[in-house]
Amino acid sequence: MAAFKNAKQLADHRKKVVASRPENRKAIAVCAGTGCKAFGSYKLLDAFKKELKKRKLDRKVELRATGCHGFCERGPLVLFFPEGMLYQRVQVKDVEEIVKQTVVKEKVIDRLLYQDPTTGKKHKKEEDIPFYKHQARLVLKNNGLIDPTSIDDYIRIGGYNSLVKALGMGPEKVLKEVKAAKLRGRGGAGFPAGIKWETCRNTESDKRYVICNADEGDPGAFMDRSVLEGNPHSVVEGMLIGAYAIGADEGYVYVRQEYPLAVERLEIALDAARKQGLLGKNILGSGFGFDIHINRGGGAFVCGEESALIASIEGHRGVPKRRPPYPAVCGLWGKPTNINNVETWANVPPIIDRGAKWFASIGTQGSTGTKIFSLVGKVNNTGLVEVPMGMTLREIVFDIGGGIPGGKKFKAVQTGGPSGGCLPEKKLDVPVDFDTLLREGAMMGSGGMIVMDEDTCMVDLAKYFLRFLKFESCGNCTSCRDGLMRLHELLVDIAAGRGTEATIDLVEELAQVVRDTSLCALGSTAANPVLSTLRYFRDEYEAHVLKKRCPAGVCKELITFRIDPKTCNGCTLCRVRCPQEAVVGKKGQVHKIIQKKCIKCGICKDVCNQDAVIVE
Amino acid sequence: MSTAIAKQAHAVLKNHPRDEPSALVNVLHDIQDEFRYLPEEALRLASEHLQISTAQVFGVASFFKGFHLKPRGEHICTVCMGTACHVRGAPRLLEQAERDLGISSGQTTPDLQFTIEEVNCVGACALGPLVIVDGEYNGNMTPHRLTKLVNKIQKKKGK
Numbered sequence: 001m002a003a004f005k006n007a008k009q010l011a012d013h014r015k016k017v018v019a020s021r022p023e024n025r026k027a028i029a030v031c032a033g034t035g036c037k038a039f040g041s042y043k044l045l046d047a048f049k050k051e052l053k054k055r056k057l058d059r060k061v062e063l064r065a066t067g068c069h070g071f072c073e074r075g076p077l078v079l080f081f082p083e084g085m086l087y088q089r090v091q092v093k094d095v096e097e098i099v100k101q102t103v104v105k106e107k108v109i110d111r112l113l114y115q116d117p118t119t120g121k122k123h124k125k126e127e128d129i130p131f132y133k134h135q136a137r138l139v140l141k142n143n144g145l146i147d148p149t150s151i152d153d154y155i156r157i158g159g160y161n162s163l164v165k166a167l168g169m170g171p172e173k174v175l176k177e178v179k180a181a182k183l184r185g186r187g188g189a190g191f192p193a194g195i196k197w198e199t200c201r202n203t204e205s206d207k208r209y210v211i212c213n214a215d216e217g218d219p220g221a222f223m224d225r226s227v228l229e230g231n232p233h234s235v236v237e238g239m240l241i242g243a244y245a246i247g248a249d250e251g252y253v254y255v256r257q258e259y260p261l262a263v264e265r266l267e268i269a270l271d272a273a274r275k276q277g278l279l280g281k282n283i284l285g286s287g288f289g290f291d292i293h294i295n296r297g298g299g300a301f302v303c304g305e306e307s308a309l310i311a312s313i314e315g316h317r318g319v320p321k322r323r324p325p326y327p328a329v330c331g332l333w334g335k336p337t338n339i340n341n342v343e344t345w346a347n348v349p350p351i352i353d354r355g356a357k358w359f360a361s362i363g364t365q366g367s368t369g370t371k372i373f374s375l376v377g378k379v380n381n382t383g384l385v386e387v388p389m390g391m392t393l394r395e396i397v398f399d400i401g402g403g404i405p406g407g408k409k410f411k412a413v414q415t416g417g418p419s420g421g422c423l424p425e426k427k428l429d430v431p432v433d434f435d436t437l438l439r440e441g442a443m444m445g446s447g448g449m450i451v452m453d454e455d456t457c458m459v460d461l462a463k464y465f466l467r468f469l470k471f472e473s474c475g476n477c478t479s480c481r482d483g484l485m486r487l488h489e490l491l492v493d494i495a496a497g498r499g500t501e502a503t504i505d506l507v508e509e510l511a512q513v514v515r516d517t518s519l520c521a522l523g524s525t526a527a528n529p530v531l532s533t534l535r536y537f538r539d540e541y542e543a544h545v546l547k548k549r550c551p552a553g554v555c556k557e558l559i560t561f562r563i564d565p566k567t568c569n570g571c572t573l574c575r576v577r578c579p580q581e582a583v584v585g586k587k588g589q590v591h592k593i594i595q596k597k598c599i600k601c602g603i604c605k606d607v608c609n610q611d612a613v614i615v616e
Numbered sequence: 617m618s619t620a621i622a623k624q625a626h627a628v629l630k631n632h633p634r635d636e637p638s639a640l641v642n643v644l645h646d647i648q649d650e651f652r653y654l655p656e657e658a659l660r661l662a663s664e665h666l667q668i669s670t671a672q673v674f675g676v677a678s679f680f681k682g683f684h685l686k687p688r689g690e691h692i693c694t695v696c697m698g699t700a701c702h703v704r705g706a707p708r709l710l711e712q713a714e715r716d717l718g719i720s721s722g723q724t725t726p727d728l729q730f731t732i733e734e735v736n737c738v739g740a741c742a743l744g745p746l747v748i749v750d751g752e753y754n755g756n757m758t759p760h761r762l763t764k765l766v767n768k769i770q771k772k773k774g775k
């Protein structure tokens with residue numbers, strides 16, 4: 001296929017693609033995102049391919065490997081078109097029956113449908129499942145529909161139409177539209193994208209760059225990965241439109257190395273866009289030229305920080321620089337550089353397509369549009385959820401997330417990753433938007449949302465984040481490098497029962513010093529997990545230092561494992577599996593743990609069928 | 617004089633433009649894909665190829681957690697330490713792997729068979745806790761299943 005020389009050729013091509021695939025054509029869409037892939041969806045794809053071929057259906061029924069559908073908990077997921085029916089936890093052994101029954105005879109296989117654990121109701125269509133019903137999918141909408149490796153799939157659903165529209169509007173109008181939409185950056189700080197674009201555009205220079213920040217370092221977050229894996233062209237189109245408005249002709253996508261599939265899909269997308277003349281010189285005959293390079297990260301959280309990221313692209317260590325000057329004024333190779341997050345870029349095409357007014361009508365006044373969260377941890381429906389800004393935490397965790405598994409009690413939600421904070425049950429009704437979260441001591445961050453139940457120890461969690469940040473500090477500022485090391489030590493002391501009330505005071509004091517004296521936001525926000533857990537869960541800290549107890553039963557030095565003689569049936573499982581030979585007891589008789597030998601690995605508790613191992 | 621390492625390194629460098637500092641991290645990845653670690657000789661050649669000082673090359677290579685300056689094991693056991701995996705018990709998995717293999721996280725067994733590593737998050741949180749062994753994602757892991765997995769690989773080797 002030759003490159004499109006103008007917008008008309010693209011439109012004609014779209015017509016052809018649409019005509020070749022009528023709406024009512026049967027298709028099977030298997031999720032091939034990282035989650036479902038880990039559950040074996042590639043094997044599933046092979047099995048479907050073989051089965052369809054065997055029945056000579058391979059020309060009639062389209063088989064599609066799509067991006068992440070978001071409902072990772074229930075993977076591998078398979079969607080059927082045109083009905084929009086969803087099968088979950090599909091295995092290779094189900095494939096023959098699915099093709100025979102569902103594809104050929106259009107019969108529903110009941111056991112593969114999603115069953116709502118709370119109501120017991122089974123749902124046929126994806127859109128009726130509570131997990132999806134309460135969402136507003138704008139950026140993720142097409143993830144389950146298209147094959148991310150096919151540019152035609154993207155063109156078919158109207159892809160690159162926003163680019164055509166933008167090229168017709170002229171750069172100033174595009175900029176005005178993005179400003180009017182009040183799009184705020186999805187990467188953490190929530191800075192208005194339009195204002196950043198304008199600064200970059202207005203800075204006198206012979207060369208400008210745009211960068212897509214796909215470093216996604218927040219542990220427990222995978223929104224950006226799913227967008228890149230599931231719909232890479234939407235990011236490319238967003239960057240094209242941004243570059244056009246800003247006056248940039250070269251772009252970079254900085255992807256973290258832990259996302260090999262995202263890199264692969266992006267490479268395919270860039271190649272296809274180049275072949276079609278959507279990247280390169282004189283795009284669609286407009287005179288505007290732009291191309292994109294991919295740079296991989298090397299596994300450093302701080303490289304998500306924009307000035308460190310730029311240093312890394314330049315071939316240096318990822319050490320942040322003093323700002324201002326901001327990258328929009330003096331960035332990559334000293335040139336004005338506009339850097340936005342993956343999700344921010346992916347929001348641009350719909351804004352141009354449907355207008356700023358429409359976009360600003362979604363969400364709240366100060367935070368427009370939607371936000372994708374990765375809802376993970378102790379929650380029933382783990383996955384990616386996209387909701388309008390301003391939805392309450394309760395709706396997200398309970399209506400969409402389906403609440404806490406195993407009948408356990410909700411304790412807190414952590415948002416904003418290592419820079420963010422925890423919100424307790426009494427804050428469940430706060431609306432989730434940039435400003436409210438900040439006010440409550442947490443932050444939006446990039447969209448990680450970790451749910452915790454009664455079995456999570458808040459001291460342990462704070463310790464976890466400090467350990468993370470201690471290793472991720474680039475080492476430039478003393479207060480961050482040594483302060484975090486010391487803070488972590490203090491938390492280790494508290495968790496081990498060696499702390500006193502004075503330790504807690506010292507933690508608070510030191511946390512403030514680190515916050516006030518670090519150059520970049522890694523250090524200046526590093527204390528948030530500690531300060532917010534202290535703010536809402538001080539009693540847990542006090543239990544550790546005063547009573548030498550870990551209420552959640554997590555901190556090893558403060559707990560003991562014991563076998564309840566009333567419930568133990570002497571099955572020997574724990575004795576056999578104990579790595580320390582710390583369990584004694586004859587078959588059929590009550591077992592006992594020798595405390596001196598016990599290393600508190602918890603294996604006995606895992607293997608016990610009788611629930612006889614008690615943690616105190 | 618051209619050693620085996622140099623030969624392999626040249627083959628990797630050939631795919632990257634000369635004098636292009638922004639390619640450094642990509643080059644390091646490709647070298648590591650080839651050798652499973654970054655041999656000093658290959659780094660020196662990379663510095664020459666990209667026209668960056670060896671100090672800068674070593675600086676960048678030692679800055680990132682993803683790069684390794686020492687040879688790693690044939691099998692790599694990576695425990696995900698992301699927040700979601702952490703609250704579902706990842707630290708216990710790491711300890712189990714350390715016990716089973718008799719080495720600490722970040723180390724390699726003397727016979728160069730196994731290396732234990734940690735990763736901050738691979739974004740497969742629904743499967744947590746998660747351990748990646750030789751590129752294969754093993755979700756909903758328990759210490760016991762991890763031991764079985766490690767034993768299986770060791771046995772295969774024994775045959």
Ligand SMILES: Cc1cc2nc3c(=O)[nH]c(=O)nc-3n(C[C@H](O)[C@H](O)[C@H](O)COP(=O)(O)O)c2cc1C
Binds near residue numbers: 186193301344522
């Ligand atoms: C320690 C640290 C890590 C960061 N990591 C990321 C990241 O992984 N992804 C991201 O988009 N922004 C990250 N940021 C924010 C970026 O510096 C920058 O604000 C963002 O890329 C701007 O894009 P946006 O305006 O579209 O959000 C990080 C900031 C800090 C201080």
